[in-house]
Structure formats: structure tokens, C-alpha cells
Amino acid sequence: MSADMWDDIAPGRSVWLITLADLALLLVGFFTLLQANRELDKQELLAGLRAGFGIEEVAIPPMAVASARVDGFAPGSAVADTSSVIAWARDAARDQRTRITITGSTEDRGDFDPVTNSAAILAADRARHVATALVRSGAVDPPRIAIVIDPGKRRAVTLSVGFAGGTN
Structure with missing residues (x-):
């Protein structure tokens, strides 16, 4: 490959642009989750999230x-x-x-x-x-x-x- 051929190769995407797109998709997914679950019982949602992360529910005595x-x-x-x-x-x-x-x-x-x-x-x-x-x-x-x-x-x-x- 000669030095003249470098001019013909298109530049790649910037790394920061891919990271920004990933973050934007995560935000869209988070807000979609919130919107989809707004009619659910909040206690059920919290219990499901705790179970998904493997957190055991501890009953706090009154x-x-x-x-x-x-x-x-x-x-x-x-x-x-x-x-x-x-x-x-x-x-x-x-x-x-x-x-x-x-x-x-x-x-x-x-x-x-x-x-x-x-x-x-x-x-x-x-x-x-x-x-x-x-x-x-x-x-x-x-x-x-x-x-x-x-x-x-x-x-x-x-x-x-x-x-x-x-x-x-």
C-alpha cells in the first residue's frame, strides 16, 4: 500500500459518537420502561426489580x-x-x-x-x-x-x- 492510497480510504466513525448513541438508546429504553409500567402496582415493580438483581427482601418490623x-x-x-x-x-x-x-x-x-x-x-x-x-x-x-x-x-x-x- 502506498501513501497515495490513504487518501481514498473513508475515515471511520468517531468512538465518542458510538458511545453517545449507546447512551441515547439506554435512555430511550429507560423511559420506555417507565411509561410501560406506570399503571402497574409500584410494590410489584419494586419486588420484580429486586428479584432481577438478586436482592432478598427483608421485612422491616414496624x-x-x-x-x-x-x-x-x-x-x-x-x-x-x-x-x-x-x-x-x-x-x-x-x-x-x-x-x-x-x-x-x-x-x-x-x-x-x-x-x-x-x-x-x-x-x-x-x-x-x-x-x-x-x-x-x-x-x-x-x-x-x-x-x-x-x-x-x-x-x-x-x-x-x-x-x-x-x-x-
């Missing part, structure tokens, strides 16, 4: 703002008087953005389920007893209740109301 307690459980018993917390729960659940966490617990020694010899099962039974009383009285809707166990504390059930967010 921030506790008030609490109440049911005492008076006999050792090995899951039954106690719940009348004191029904009015409290009804008042706490007036705002639809709140959730109630019911934590059942047992004592360290001698407080276990008589059938299974399990403190965890007795703690869960105590929490379920209180949750059932709240639901039957109409104080709280079942989807707004979370049951947690914490054996080894005291013979009681602790209720805490937390702000979970959302709209009225």
Missing part, C-alpha cells in the same frame, strides 16, 4: 410506639384474662397504618407446655390466646397481627403497636 402486657398466666398454662388489653388494642388499631406484635414468653424454670415439655410452644400458645381474643372481640383485623415468641423472660404476653407506614 417501629414500636406503645405497648401493653397480659400477666397472670399460671405455670404451664396458656390462658389468662385478656379483657384489659382489648380496649387498648382497639384504640391502638384505629389508625390503619399500625400493626400489633404479640410476643409470648415463659419463665426460665418450670414453665413449659405440659404435653410437649416445650417452653417455645407454650409461649406461642399464650400469644395465640391473646391474638384470638383480640380478633374475636373485633379489636384488630388478623392481617395486622404478628405473633413472636421469646421464651425465658417471664410468664406474660407483651403487645406492642408499631407504625408500619402506608396511607390512610
Whole structure:
């Protein structure tokens, strides 16, 4: 190839022009995605994007703002008087953005389920007893209740109301 032939070869495209075209196509694709998904549920869209990137969803517990307690459980018993917390729960659940966490617990020694010899099962039974009383009285809707166990504390059930967010 001689030096005279270089004049006949057309110059190639500039590298910056290809990069600019790629960026423009990415922007068009992004805005198309936004436009196509504007009628979808935003929570579904976020869950799909998280799943696509391999991000596990972690449930953030509601921030506790008030609490109440049911005492008076006999050792090995899951039954106690719940009348004191029904009015409290009804008042706490007036705002639809709140959730109630019911934590059942047992004592360290001698407080276990008589059938299974399990403190965890007795703690869960105590929490379920209180949750059932709240639901039957109409104080709280079942989807707004979370049951947690914490054996080894005291013979009681602790209720805490937390702000979970959302709209009225």
C-alpha cells in the first residue's frame, strides 16, 4: 500500500459518537420502561426489580410506639384474662397504618407446655390466646397481627403497636 492510497480510504466513525448513541438508546429504553409500567402496582415493580438483581427482601418490623402486657398466666398454662388489653388494642388499631406484635414468653424454670415439655410452644400458645381474643372481640383485623415468641423472660404476653407506614 502506498501513501497515495490513504487518501481514498473513508475515515471511520468517531468512538465518542458510538458511545453517545449507546447512551441515547439506554435512555430511550429507560423511559420506555417507565411509561410501560406506570399503571402497574409500584410494590410489584419494586419486588420484580429486586428479584432481577438478586436482592432478598427483608421485612422491616414496624417501629414500636406503645405497648401493653397480659400477666397472670399460671405455670404451664396458656390462658389468662385478656379483657384489659382489648380496649387498648382497639384504640391502638384505629389508625390503619399500625400493626400489633404479640410476643409470648415463659419463665426460665418450670414453665413449659405440659404435653410437649416445650417452653417455645407454650409461649406461642399464650400469644395465640391473646391474638384470638383480640380478633374475636373485633379489636384488630388478623392481617395486622404478628405473633413472636421469646421464651425465658417471664410468664406474660407483651403487645406492642408499631407504625408500619402506608396511607390512610
